[in-house]
């Protein structure tokens with residue numbers, strides 16, 4: 094698509110945006126992949142439409158305030174990226190655009206306070222844990238609260254577990270095969286500490302030493318995707334200073350959103366002095382399922398014990414795993430590796446569950462429609478167990494399948510594997 | 519606020535047209551803000567004028583109300599489906615009303631009658647998906663079938679890989695509901711004067727399709743897929759001519775040249791032969807396995823005789839991947855150059871080898887990358903001129919497109935196999951259709967749309983009017 098963005102926004106981020114817009118041939122192949130288009134059926138809430146809106150704002154043909162409601166409805170799920178044959182890097186476009194436009198947004202003081210609170214609480218596990226507890230006690234008051242405050246409460250699990258800090262080094266069991274660095278993540282430490290515990294156990298059992306580098310922090314994805322570019326840059330630089338890619342076989346994340354965030358570092362720093370460093374770092378980043386899958390392919394993954402009875406697992410593709418990182422086969426292969434497990438494909442599997450970072454908080458209505466649709470699709474496969482690789486999807490899916498009346502457990506892929514190793518599946 | 523620059527904000531939300539529409543229709547169906555309207559000015563090939571208002575109807579009555587409002591305001595009406603059109607058809611040339619059918623998605627399957635009743639905005643693939651549990655399918659399958667709508671398919675008389683054996687959209691229409699320029703609703707069948715046939719392929723210039731009764735068929739019991747690749751483009755076309763002459767009736771016969779194969783390979787990494795000058799994809803199908811395999815053998819023999827190398831798809835998944843490859847060709851070309859002029863010629867099959875070679879030569883002699891693919895079994899070719907609007911001269915592009923069109927006409931072909939004339943090929947109509955016939959077309963247009971409000975500027979070249 095013809096554009097004049099390079100002139101309007103000079104520099105690395107302008108180049109990122111101009112390139113993405115250039116590449117779009119407005120063919121519309123992305124329309125059926127877009128959850129908001131599926132719900133709203135209009136062009137402004139489609140990927141192609143949003144690309145045009147961003148182009149027009151950047152070129153000065155459209156006021157930002159006019160375009161903003163439609164851009165805000167984008168989940169950042171990147172379903173459109175998978176669907177686009179022309180290779181339009183939509184994810185980079187929307188991220189860069191949000192960073193560029195956020196400082197110019199007119200937001201109410203309440204809105205600003207809410208956004209900055211979310212961005213402060215999410216990356217701080219201890220604070221989050223406290224907030225989640227407070228939230229739990231507030232839950233009974235939920236019906237009295239405005240929708241924007243009610244949404245986060247709806248998502249909290251029935252119980253908020255105790256924090257389980259990860260040890261600085263988890264030694265390999267048996268012969269050591271590898272050494273990895275692990276990003277422990279933020280909210281999930283507070284909400285689902287077992288994700289990390291299971292990850293460490295499974296890696297150790299397979300001869301992998303796991304280091305949790307001291308001083309690491311939030312990956313920055315939440316800040317970046319809500320347009321808080323300065324905060325994001327601080328977080329990115331902190332992690333770049335903490336993780337030394339040369340020291341490890343891989344840098345692992347078990348949260349799809351964080352993994353995708355880490356892989357985005359070179360784009361964030363395009364044209365800046367740390368770009369090369371970011372590229373070296375990102376080249377080492379892998380999702381836990383990718384890493385374990387490599388072991389599996391090399392014949393080095395220890396076989397799990399068979400499930401106690403045949404188990405049907407509905408595997409949910411987290412957008413930030415499937416669309417943003419292109420990881421689809423690995424988690425399925427790991428699950429199938431467990432004797433007795435059958436993996437079920439979920440209808441409309443490519444459509445986002447509606448969780449998408451802070452989307453639940455900002456667009457509760459659409460998020461909830463998508464959550465209900467996802468739950469219905471998942472439950473149509475009559476699963477014994479539901480697995481996915483992302484904390485956001487986990488809470489969203491759990492709350493919606495419960496609402497739909499199902500008690501099927503919802504687990505991280507690595508938890509399923511961990512249980513199988515322990516003979517508890 | 520805003521990005522600093524003062525922006526043109528267009529007519530205020532409550533232009534007289536918008537006010538009238540809001541009086542006749544629920545507000546969630548009427549789009550009036552600039553951000554909303556700016557997004558209804560393009561299709562998959564071109565950007566046009568920003569409409570004054572956009573209506574997203576849910577029923578035929580909503581369409582009638584919208585047409586009446588446009589008539590009262592004296593502004594043009596452009597119908598729009600998924601805007602996947604490749605001839606500029608859904609891009610308005612003047613400010614007016616756009617009626618976008620994407621929310622008219624009502625669909626009912628009648629298995630006993632082997633029929634589907636679909637509203638205009640139903641996505642093409644959805645018809646087959648809904649019919650499949652009843653043991654039926656809807657064969658017309660444009661490469662855009664996941665996106666494009668039944669209304670758009672009807673307006674363009676869309677074809678697809680299956681059309682060689684099974685026919686195009688128009689062949690599956692039993693009845694059509696149309697809203698005319700006066701806002702009257704017509705229920706048309708294929709009897710007596712085949713008015714339904716007149717509206718099919720009229721690109722929104724004669725009326726707006728609101729619903730259609732579509733014929734469904736049982737899917738063939740077996741399908742066999744093969745891929746062949748050739749060291750030369752013309753050889754591929756020769757193989758096709760020979761296979762058909764030998765009596766094979768494949769259900770799909772598609773070709774793509776080297777640049778296409780490589781663009782798709784960059785996207786999907788399927789292991790397509792990057793070095794081949796042309797790749798042919800073929801399905802033979804039917805209910806009787808020996809016949810299906812015999813037909814495949816005929817095609818294989820023709821390919822080998824023409825110097826090709828043949829590979830059979832071993833599994834359904836492999837076959838599906840090959841077909842996804844073919845469907846992705848067109849947009850995957852965006853990886854090579856940001857813009858393209860998409861030709862859509864159809865020529866007699868006997869002329870294919872010559873035509874493909876001539877077009878190839880025209881491309882090689884020009885400053886542009888010209889690529890070719892298409893439903894070669896029908897003689898339907900899509901030569902695409904890839905260009906970069908930042909550096910390339912649009913006149914040179916247009917001139918080359920014209921010369922390619924003339925190659926088709928010289929060999930007894932036509933300007934459009936399936937994408938329509940739109941604005942892209944309107945000027946070439948004078949080369950393709952004699953003045954008397956063009957006059958007749960104008961008379962039909964004048965009879966059905968006397969004020970010229972339906973999709974003006976499309977299909978018919980201006981000068982010959984009257």
Ligand SMILES: Cc1cc2nc3c(=O)[nH]c(=O)nc-3n(C[C@H](O)[C@H](O)[C@H](O)COP(=O)(O)OP(=O)(O)OC[C@H]3O[C@@H](n4cnc5c(N)ncnc54)[C@H](O)[C@@H]3O)c2cc1C
Pocket residue numbers: 120121561562596597598599600601602603604606607608619638659660661662665666667668669670671672673674675676677678679721722723725726727728848849936937973
């Ligand atoms: C990648 C790609 C591949 C394609 N492959 C094929 C192919 O294999 N075969 C093929 O035939 N086409 C193909 N096309 C072209 C296009 O998809 C078809 O022409 C399709 O039928 C257009 O449908 P649409 O819903 O997108 O219509 P639009 O593009 O929105 O509109 C097309 C025309 O129909 C009119 N129109 C739309 N809806 C109505 C209505 N309800 N009533 C009256 N007029 C209406 C519009 O005014 C316009 O003139 C392809 C396009 C792309 C981008």
Ligand code: SF4
Pocket residue numbers: 116117118119120121122123124140141144173176177178179180181183849852
């Ligand atoms: S599929 Fe890609 S090229 Fe086509 S409209 Fe969507 S983003 Fe643009």
Ligand code: SF4
Pocket residue numbers: 126127128129130139140143166167168169170171172173174183
């Ligand atoms: S990222 Fe998801 S919601 Fe946003 S435009 Fe793409 S498909 Fe739609």
